Amino acid sequence: MSYPTYHNLIGGEWLPARSGKTILNLNPADHSDIVGAFPSSSAEDVNLAVAAAKKAYASWRLVPAPKRAEVLLHAGLILQQRKEQYARDMTREMGKVLAETRGDVQEAIDEAFYVAGEGRRLFGQTTPSELQNKFAMSVRMPLGVVGLITPWNFPMAIPSWKLFPAIVSGNACVIKPATDTPLSTYNLVQALVDAGLPPGVVNIVSGSGGSTGTALIEHRDVRAISFTGSSEVGSFVGQRAAATFKPVSLEMGGKNAQIVLNDANLDLALDGALWGAFGTTGQRCTATSRILLQKGIAAEFTEKFVARAKSLKVGNGLDESVEVGPQVNAGQIETSKQYVEIALGEGAKLLAGGHPLTDGDYSKGTFFEPTIFGGVTPSMRIAREEVFGPVVCLIEFDTFEQAIEIANSIDYGLSTALYTKNVNRAFAGIRDLEAGITYINAPTIGAEVHLPFGGVKHTGNGHREGLGAIDFFTTWKAVYVDYSDKLQRAQIDNAE
Ligand code: UN1
Numbered sequence: 001m002s003y004p005t006y007h008n009l010i011g012g013e014w015l016p017a018r019s020g021k022t023i024l025n026l027n028p029a030d031h032s033d034i035v036g037a038f039p040s041s042s043a044e045d046v047n048l049a050v051a052a053a054k055k056a057y058a059s060w061r062l063v064p065a066p067k068r069a070e071v072l073l074h075a076g077l078i079l080q081q082r083k084e085q086y087a088r089d090m091t092r093e094m095g096k097v098l099a100e101t102r103g104d105v106q107e108a109i110d111e112a113f114y115v116a117g118e119g120r121r122l123f124g125q126t127t128p129s130e131l132q133n134k135f136a137m138s139v140r141m142p143l144g145v146v147g148l149i150t151p152w153n154f155p156m157a158i159p160s161w162k163l164f165p166a167i168v169s170g171n172a173c174v175i176k177p178a179t180d181t182p183l184s185t186y187n188l189v190q191a192l193v194d195a196g197l198p199p200g201v202v203n204i205v206s207g208s209g210g211s212t213g214t215a216l217i218e219h220r221d222v223r224a225i226s227f228t229g230s231s232e233v234g235s236f237v238g239q240r241a242a243a244t245f246k247p248v249s250l251e252m253g254g255k256n257a258q259i260v261l262n263d264a265n266l267d268l269a270l271d272g273a274l275w276g277a278f279g280t281t282g283q284r285c286t287a288t289s290r291i292l293l294q295k296g297i298a299a300e301f302t303e304k305f306v307a308r309a310k311s312l313k314v315g316n317g318l319d320e321s322v323e324v325g326p327q328v329n330a331g332q333i334e335t336s337k338q339y340v341e342i343a344l345g346e347g348a349k350l351l352a353g354g355h356p357l358t359d360g361d362y363s364k365g366t367f368f369e370p371t372i373f374g375g376v377t378p379s380m381r382i383a384r385e386e387v388f389g390p391v392v393c394l395i396e397f398d399t400f401e402q403a404i405e406i407a408n409s410i411d412y413g414l415s416t417a418l419y420t421k422n423v424n425r426a427f428a429g430i431r432d433l434e435a436g437i438t439y440i441n442a443p444t445i446g447a448e449v450h451l452p453f454g455g456v457k458h459t460g461n462g463h464r465e466g467l468g469a470i471d472f473f474t475t476w477k478a479v480y481v482d483y484s485d486k487l488q489r490a491q492i493d494n495a496e
Pocket residue numbers: 107153154283284285286287444445446447448
């Protein structure tokens with residue numbers, strides 16, 4: 001079958017990897033469908049991209065921020081026009097169903113419009129000086145060249161969360177998209193190019209994490225790294241970047257709990273659990289992977305949840321009637337299989353699914369049944385470790401306090417959901433759940449771009465995307481203007 005060949009974008013030119021090597025991008029629902037060949041880049045390509053970014057930065061940082069923002073606004077309008085095509089491209093390369101890939105493109109559009117407004121804010125502070133005839137203020141400054149490393153599960157939204165705030169702040173970027181899903185990042189960057197972004201402000205180098213990603217992290221001219229991916233890789237990224245004192249924003253794993261209390265609207269909690277656990281085939285860092293059930297509703301919830309999960313239609317996401325797409329690659333299927341073995345070995349009870357789907361059309365891709373474990377206790381590995389697949393476990397509890405304790409007993413802290421009609425419990429949950437995001441009567445997935453996104457403990461290292469991204473992509477400069485025409489010594493001349 002013939003397929004297109006894509007190139008890196010370096011200094012405004014589309015160039016193959018210097019080695020000439022490529023990586024094939026396959027449709028996970030049908031491996032005979034080759035989406036394209038993408039460069040397999042090495043340090044040489046990264047060096048060229050960083051040099052091009054450095055050159056572009058010299059003039060981009062001087063473009064007024066409201067003007068930089070106009071490019072983003074324009075890019076958002078272009079994405080609106082191309083939404084359907086880009087969603088279809090994304091379903092082909094990543095697998096999730098069309099409704100969700102349309103949502104992913106929409107998230108990038110939302111981010112463009114949100115960040116375009118930031119171009120007229122980027123606020124600093126003014127504050128009185130301790131000396132007479134002296135003016136004090138703080139201003140935000142860009143960092144320079146920044147390196148962005150993005151995952152395959154939100155292949156357009158997450159690059160937009162990083163690129164747009166970085167660009168509006170006056171930085172130049174080198175982005176390495178996930179090896180499995182480069183096309184959506186290419187599409188996003190194409191929209192920026194068509195919106196008039198000057199050459200070199202954004203450069204793409206695609207390739208594997210090991211060669212391309214590491215070269216970017218270690219490059220001395222890269223001033224900061226923003227990474228989204230697993231905690232394991234994030235730990236490596238943070239340690240490598242520390243060697244050259246780069247600030248690093250790490251957004252990593254989750255083991256997100258949905259708590260259902262006895263007084264909850266059960267149908268609503270069921271809808272939320274189904275969407276949170278099996279939306280995106282469970283491949284979100286915000287996915288619901290633990291459902292904590294109060295004993296009074298546990299039996300009824302479990303029975304209905306299992307029945308509904310079993311009736312979900314799994315298949316090719318391009319078919320509008322499909323509810324759950326494939327997993328992104330064979331490695332993810334292996335992980336799901338391994339966790340099924342681990343859970344069974346720990347004594348958990350398999351209530352639904354548990355196997356790869358391999359019959360008929362399923363044999364063309366990488367599919368896994370929606371899988372539910374019951375009888376899970378909080379100390380089991382299936383209750384503590386991230387699977388990143390359509391695998392969810394049910395844990396029962398007696399009291400609200402126990403639920404909070406179980407929810408908080410893991411290493412991760414990204415998203416949590418609490419279903420209750422009791423306003424006191426709702427607010428106690430908001431206060432006590434150790435997570436960057438808490439939903440009341442809504443599932444663990446579905447964050448909006450203009451709120452802070454990120455988590456605590458092993459989920460992150462303290463930074464936030466969305467509201468907070470500008471903080472990462474700028475640095476503060478304190479400015480003092482002395483208009484007294486004489487030497488004024490701080491801490492000395494005004495000491496009485
Ligand atoms: C992710 O899974 O890495 O809140 C991001 C959500 C989406 C973003 C998920 N808006 O589920």
